[in-house]
Amino acid sequence: MFVDEVIIKVKAGDGGNGCMAFRREKFVPKGGPSGGDGGRGGDVVFHASTHHNTLLHFRFNPEHSAERGRHGEGSNRSGRAGASIDVPVPVGTIVFDAETGGVIHDFAIEGERFTIAKGGRGGRGNQHFATPTHQAPTRHEPGRPGDELRLRLELKLLADVGLVGFPNAGKSTLISRISAARPKIADYPFTTLEPNLGVVQAGGLRTFVVADIPGLIEGAHLGHGLGIQFLRHVERTRLLLHLVDVSEASGRDPANDFEVILDELASYSDELPGKPMFVIATKLDAAQDPERIKSLKKAARKRKMPFFEISAVTGKGLPELIRATADAVLPPL
Numbered sequence: 001m002f003v004d005e006v007i008i009k010v011k012a013g014d015g016g017n018g019c020m021a022f023r024r025e026k027f028v029p030k031g032g033p034s035g036g037d038g039g040r041g042g043d044v045v046f047h048a049s050t051h052h053n054t055l056l057h058f059r060f061n062p063e064h065s066a067e068r069g070r071h072g073e074g075s076n077r078s079g080r081a082g083a084s085i086d087v088p089v090p091v092g093t094i095v096f097d098a099e100t101g102g103v104i105h106d107f108a109i110e111g112e113r114f115t116i117a118k119g120g121r122g123g124r125g126n127q128h129f130a131t132p133t134h135q136a137p138t139r140h141e142p143g144r145p146g147d148e149l150r151l152r153l154e155l156k157l158l159a160d161v162g163l164v165g166f167p168n169a170g171k172s173t174l175i176s177r178i179s180a181a182r183p184k185i186a187d188y189p190f191t192t193l194e195p196n197l198g199v200v201q202a203g204g205l206r207t208f209v210v211a212d213i214p215g216l217i218e219g220a221h222l223g224h225g226l227g228i229q230f231l232r233h234v235e236r237t238r239l240l241l242h243l244v245d246v247s248e249a250s251g252r253d254p255a256n257d258f259e260v261i262l263d264e265l266a267s268y269s270d271e272l273p274g275k276p277m278f279v280i281a282t283k284l285d286a287a288q289d290p291e292r293i294k295s296l297k298k299a300a301r302k303r304k305m306p307f308f309e310i311s312a313v314t315g316k317g318l319p320e321l322i323r324a325t326a327d328a329v330l331p332p333l
């Protein structure tokens, strides 16, 4: 299962209470105040880990709390601090405050650590409140509560290249031809229900990661079809491959399909339309009418987007596409 959004709760440890006590010793009448301080509560710390690539572990474990600080004790003994806890999140996780919607932290780098919820300070014991004129203070502080937060975690896949297009355009077929990913492929729309990642070998040690996401349709930004919720996975890619079915069997107008998807991307965010895009005419083996390809090619040229023709069935055009994609997203050799 691919889990890319979860709501969880975190609770840092409360601080321990400061203590009120007075020294009582044989032959020492009127011993001074000796209440120790409470210990600090433990923090909830998240770290970006490559051992997890989904948020699935949070589904089974949606609450994480750190230990509270111990209370202070007599004889000026401070309470022990609560232990902090360390929670792994996949690289690419963004942590939001579920109440305000604000971003708390964006875990983009492996190994990165961030304290999400701070433990409460321990209260001071009455030993701190003695003054020359007030030598038997009873004042002592309660521990401060640790931060308690409801969080929304969102995972953005870190792919270099995103595949977009109508359902059935051949996105999953393409990723299965150029990488080891084996997503479900079928001749009906919305075969892909969740994103797939594939690693493409572009010769030598050059590799890039491609994300195949569910197809978009007109009105996707209004929630039609599977909606645009999956577009967040291609938001961080460096290049979009826009696949358009040019075969007759589709019964569609390729140039129109192309424009519809561009409009949907624009309704999703201001950034996506500015992203570099290659236009890919797919299913060339099943396209007899050159006009259909030409009209798409013209639309691509009008927008100064590179244009490719491929067939995932015969393999035509794939080496050229892989090479151009690698050149676009990888540093030069």
Ligand SMILES: Nc1nc2c(ncn2[C@@H]2O[C@H](COP(=O)(O)OP(=O)(O)OP(=O)(O)O)[C@@H](O)[C@H]2O)c(=O)[nH]1
Binding pocket: 165, 166, 167, 168, 169, 170, 171, 172, 173, 174, 184, 185, 186, 187, 188, 189, 190, 191, 192, 193, 213, 214, 215, 216, 282, 283, 284, 285, 286, 310, 311, 312, 313, 314
């Ligand atoms: N003839 C031909 N058929 C293709 C080609 N590529 C894909 N197909 C067929 O087109 C249909 C849809 O392919 P998919 O790869 O599942 O399409 P998709 O874009 O992933 O579709 P969704 O997941 O529904 O968005 C399947 O029946 C494929 O076999 C091609 O190059 N030539």
Ligand SMILES: [Mg+2]
Binding pocket: 171, 172, 173, 183, 184, 185, 191, 192, 212, 213, 214, 215
């Ligand atoms: Mg698919």
